[in-house]
Amino acid sequence: MSAIRKKLILVGNGMAGVRAIxxxxxxxxxxxxxxxxxxxxxxxxxxxxLSSVLAGGASMDEIIIxxxxxxxxxxxxxxxxxxxxxxxxxxRKVYTDKGxxxxxDELILATGSNPFMLPLPGAEKEGVIAFRDIKDxxxxxxxxxxxxxxxxxxxxxxxxxxxxxxxHLGMEVSVVHxxxxxxxxxxxxxxxxxxxxxxxxxxxxxLLKKQSEAILGxxxxxxxxxxxxxxxxxxxxxxAVGIKPNIELARKSSIKINRGIIVNDYLETNIPGIYAVGExxxxxxxxxxxxxxxxxQGAVLAKRLAGVPTEGYTGxxxxxxxxxxxxxxxxxxxxxxxPGSRALRYQDEIDGVYKKLVIQDxxxxxxxxxxxxxxxxxxxxxxxxxxxxxxxxxxLLLGISGDALASPKGNxxxxxxxxxxxxxxxxxSKGAIAEAIQSGGCTSxxxxxxxxKASASCGGCKPLVEGLLQLYAGxxxxxxxxxxxxxxTLGRDExxxxxxxMELKTVKEVINVLDWSNEEGCAKCRPSLNYYxxxxxxxxxxxxxxxxxxxxxxxxxxxxxxxxxxxPRIYGGVTSPAELIKIAEVAAKFKVPLVKFTGGQRLDLLxxxxxxxxxxxxxxxxxxxxxxxKTLRTVKTCVGSTYCRFGTQDALGMGIRLEKAFERxxxxxxxxxxxxxxPRNCAxxxxxxxxxxxxxxxxxxxxxxxxxxHVRATDLLCVVKTDDEVLEWASAFLQYYRENAGWNERTxxxxxxxxxxxIKQALELKEERLALQERIQKTLSLTTDPWKQIVNEPELRKxxxxxxxxxxx
Amino acid sequence: xxxxxxxxxxxxxxxxxxxxxxGDKEIALFRLSGGEVLAVENxxxxxxxxxxxxxxxxSKVHCPLHDWRIxxxxxxxxxxxxxxxxxxxxxxDHSSGHIYLTI
Numbered sequence: 001m002s003a004i005r006k007k008l009i010l011v012g013n014g015m016a017g018v019r020a021i022x023x024x025x026x027x028x029x030x031x032x033x034x035x036x037x038x039x040x041x042x043x044x045x046x047x048x049x050l051s052s053v054l055a056g057g058a059s060m061d062e063i064i065i066x067x068x069x070x071x072x073x074x075x076x077x078x079x080x081x082x083x084x085x086x087x088x089x090x091x092r093k094v095y096t097d098k099g100x101x102x103x104x105d106e107l108i109l110a111t112g113s114n115p116f117m118l119p120l121p122g123a124e125k126e127g128v129i130a131f132r133d134i135k136d137x138x139x140x141x142x143x144x145x146x147x148x149x150x151x152x153x154x155x156x157x158x159x160x161x162x163x164x165x166x167x168h169l170g171m172e173v174s175v176v177h178x179x180x181x182x183x184x185x186x187x188x189x190x191x192x193x194x195x196x197x198x199x200x201x202x203x204x205x206x207l208l209k210k211q212s213e214a215i216l217g218x219x220x221x222x223x224x225x226x227x228x229x230x231x232x233x234x235x236x237x238x239x240a241v242g243i244k245p246n247i248e249l250a251r252k253s254s255i256k257i258n259r260g261i262i263v264n265d266y267l268e269t270n271i272p273g274i275y276a277v278g279e280x281x282x283x284x285x286x287x288x289x290x291x292x293x294x295x296x297q298g299a300v301l302a303k304r305l306a307g308v309p310t311e312g313y314t315g316x317x318x319x320x321x322x323x324x325x326x327x328x329x330x331x332x333x334x335x336x337x338x339p340g341s342r343a344l345r346y347q348d349e350i351d352g353v354y355k356k357l358v359i360q361d362x363x364x365x366x367x368x369x370x371x372x373x374x375x376x377x378x379x380x381x382x383x384x385x386x387x388x389x390x391x392x393x394x395x396l397l398l399g400i401s402g403d404a405l406a407s408p409k410g411n412x413x414x415x416x417x418x419x420x421x422x423x424x425x426x427x428x429s430k431g432a433i434a435e436a437i438q439s440g441g442c443t444s445x446x447x448x449x450x451x452x453k454a455s456a457s458c459g460g461c462k463p464l465v466e467g468l469l470q471l472y473a474g475x476x477x478x479x480x481x482x483x484x485x486x487x488x489t490l491g492r493d494e495x496x497x498x499x500x501x502m503e504l505k506t507v508k509e510v511i512n513v514l515d516w517s518n519e520e521g522c523a524k525c526r527p528s529l530n531y532y533x534x535x536x537x538x539x540x541x542x543x544x545x546x547x548x549x550x551x552x553x554x555x556x557x558x559x560x561x562x563x564x565x566x567x568p569r570i571y572g573g574v575t576s577p578a579e580l581i582k583i584a585e586v587a588a589k590f591k592v593p594l595v596k597f598t599g600g601q602r603l604d605l606l607x608x609x610x611x612x613x614x615x616x617x618x619x620x621x622x623x624x625x626x627x628x629x630k631t632l633r634t635v636k637t638c639v640g641s642t643y644c645r646f647g648t649q650d651a652l653g654m655g656i657r658l659e660k661a662f663e664r665x666x667x668x669x670x671x672x673x674x675x676x677x678x679p680r681n682c683a684x685x686x687x688x689x690x691x692x693x694x695x696x697x698x699x700x701x702x703x704x705x706x707x708x709x710h711v712r713a714t715d716l717l718c719v720v721k722t723d724d725e726v727l728e729w730a731s732a733f734l735q736y737y738r739e740n741a742g743w744n745e746r747t748x749x750x751x752x753x754x755x756x757x758x759i760k761q762a763l764e765l766k767e768e769r770l771a772l773q774e775r776i777q778k779t780l781s782l783t784t785d786p787w788k789q790i791v792n793e794p795e796l797r798k799x800x801x802x803x804x805x806x807x808x809x
Numbered sequence: 810x811x812x813x814x815x816x817x818x819x820x821x822x823x824x825x826x827x828x829x830x831x832g833d834k835e836i837a838l839f840r841l842s843g844g845e846v847l848a849v850e851n852x853x854x855x856x857x858x859x860x861x862x863x864x865x866x867x868s869k870v871h872c873p874l875h876d877w878r879i880x881x882x883x884x885x886x887x888x889x890x891x892x893x894x895x896x897x898x899x900x901x902d903h904s905s906g907h908i909y910l911t912i
Contacts, residue, residue, distance in 0.1 A: 518867060522866050523864045610862075806814060
């Protein structure tokens with residue numbers, strides 16, 4: 001247990017403050033005893049999503065960011081519905097309106113901001129609200145059921161979202177705006193006009209260049225009087241003219257304020273131990289009202305509190321995205337022309353697309369996109385980096401030119417922005433990889449992987465990582481002899497040769513004899529050794545379940561929340577009413593939350609608790625579909641000659657036969673098959689590991705296809721006449737793949753690596769094919785259905801149960 | 810500090826794991842090849858992965874979700890990732906096989 005924890009209090013249970021706390025818990029989980037005060041009666045929710053709640057697209061529960069369970073799990077004391085009314089900065093205590101007092105060592109103010117209410121006569125009447133929190137959202141929903149007309153004052157981001165929501169609720173909405181075009185802070189006039197036309201088509205009305213003078217009505221609002229003497233009738237007025245930082249508490253506590261609470265680059269106020277973050281803070285003269293800056297500030301504050309070095313917060317260049325449904329608008333940086341800047345524009349009123357780039361000193365300083373905002377992220381990162389774009393301006397405006405796409409990989413990588421993500425699985429940017437090479441001293445893909453995690457998951461980005469290595473390390477690239485993992489420098493072929501030569505029979509033996517650097521290997525080499533040993537010694541080797549990945553150990557797919565999914569085998573995708581009823585009954589009995597058809601023509605029962613798996617398998621009494629392993633997954637079929645008017649052969653029968661022949665087979669990577677009954681190829685056999693396509697009087701056999709990470713069409717292996725020959729070739733091909741590919745190498749990669757001709761050659765002679773077929777049949781004859789085995793063996797089954805309640809002694 | 814009896818050595822396979830709940834916390838017990846039994850909170854600091862389902866290599870477990878490695882003695886997440894998992898004190902009575910946890 002740690003030393004006495006310092007007391008940290010957060011005032012304001014909103015996005016900015018809680019975000020900082022989340023960061024802090026990652027950096028220093030044990031450092032503070034945390035208390036949070038929030039005046040709203042909810043846990044922390046996503047204010048940005050209120051528009052979606054209003055529009056009916058999300059429920060209140062869906063926009064909660066941290067539910068009460070989260071606070072509990074980190075032992076955070078949470079007071080909802082409490083407003084902190086004063087701070088004693090000498091005694092270091094805060095006091096709430098409900099009489100609670102609490103001591104702090106460090107205090108974060110994240111009091112957010114309040115909607116700015118125009119001080120109009122009549123503003124206190126019923127039916128005059130802001131659009132800021134859940135309460136306002138509820139009032140809008142209730143009002144729409146009783147009344148017809150609504151006015152929104154303010155044609156900015158928030159106003160338009162409120163108006164859009166009210167339209168959704170079935171009200172007639174007019175937007176009142178003081179300026180002559182809407183969203184002038186985020187858009188230039190051209191984009192603004194396009195947006196207005198689009199919104200008018202959706203039914204929104206606009207009253208531009210109108211200044212409000214008074215709110216009319218007795219108890220409830222009836223209308224709005226403008227300075228030009230005109231009156232607009234209405235049943236509801238939503239004020240969305242802006243926000244002002246909530247600095248009341250700071251003002252009373254002699255903390256320095258201006259528009260917001262003044263903070264330095266470390267979010268520190270003028271009083272030691274007191275910080276401010278989010279919309280209530282003013283940093284270098286700016287109080288931000290958007291999300292990204294709050295996150296950036298939160299990250300810096302968390303580092304400060306955790307004692308982790310940080311360069312501080314230097315301000316944010318902001319971008320805007322309007323989330324009004326059906327209209328995509330994006331803007332960033334300085335998008336209005338200033339003296340000394342130049343602009344490029346592209347306007348297409350047929351497709352409703354507008355694009356403007358603002359350039360100064362050969363750098364992109366601002367952009368506006370309307371209708372097609374796909375480039376927003378890329379442009380925004382260029383603005384933030386202020387990189388030189390000389391000579392690339394038109395390419396940026398019109399999209400990447402054909403020449404650029406055809407350029408060698410190096411150039412493309414060179415031109416890529418630093419924050420562009422290279423590894424999508426682990427979110428590693430080009431910049432992070434460059435840094436690992438240039439200052440981290442990485443000289444091989446393996447080192448980059450270990451240092452940044454780039455290419456550590458699906459491996460799809462490995463070519464890009466290699467390209468970057470060439471680009472930044474050039475001559476220094478060390479062609480390290482890369483072993484199958486970090487525990488060894490031996491490659492797959494060497495390991496397999498040594499296992500055969502020395503007759504090594506267990507994983508432990510291999511690791512010891514071949515001198516691994518980790519005495520028990522890792523999650524990569526253990527499963528691969530387990531596979532090689534099983535492939536080489538099918539009759540002697542006892543499969544080591546503890547060297548298999550979770551899914552293969554428990555014969556189900558683990559999901560993100562720790563539950564599992566169950567996919568029973570449905571041979572060739574053909575089922576029956578009785579089988580469907582049985583699956584449905586089991587799904588109902590075990591309250592399976594999601595039943596889904598898979599891409600491979602089977603049913604997936606998702607969200608199953610681990611302890612229910614054996615019971616479900618027992619009731620299903622079906623074979624495992626092995627939807628979780630490096631093994632035969634599914635055999636996809638079309639209807640074939642059974643019903644289809646084009647079918648030339650019995651695709652269903654062939655699919656079922658193949659699936660029954662090869663189910664339960666251990667293979668280097670997962671294996672997918674498909675059988676199409678005619679050259680229309682409805683079963684998409686040409687992107688499978690082994691694809692069978694019927695032609696009149698025979699079958700085409702295709703190999704090495706993939707529809708996943710790297711799409712690859714199959715190569716034609718051969719054409720055969722009879723069904724038995726299909727089985728013979730399939731057996732020979734699969735066994736040759738089993739004996740020669742590396743673990744986790746799919747057939748597509750393997751065919752690319754060894755070449756189609758070498759495989760054709762190996763399978764050319766009939767006696768070779770029959771020998772391979774005999775070996776695969778031997779292996780297959782030793783397999784049993786894993787689900788049945790677990791159901792019947794208590795020693796295996798116990799691992800699915802939780803231990804019983806502990807007893808205090 | 811409470812000491813409780815949570816199970817027996819025979820409940821856990823070598824290089825395997827079993828889990829149980831104490832209040833609203835889920836705890837994972839691991840049994841290493843050398844016979845040592847270790848306990849950690851059953852929750853990866855990355856995305857809450859269930860550590861008891863992971864592969865045990867030496868005294869480390871690989872989280873099944875994204876392959877984060879956690880040292881079961883210290884609870885420290887191994888580079889290139891970082892973070893920490895709560896560990897609990899375990900005692901084994903080798904005559905009876907009883908496993909005790911102090912929380």
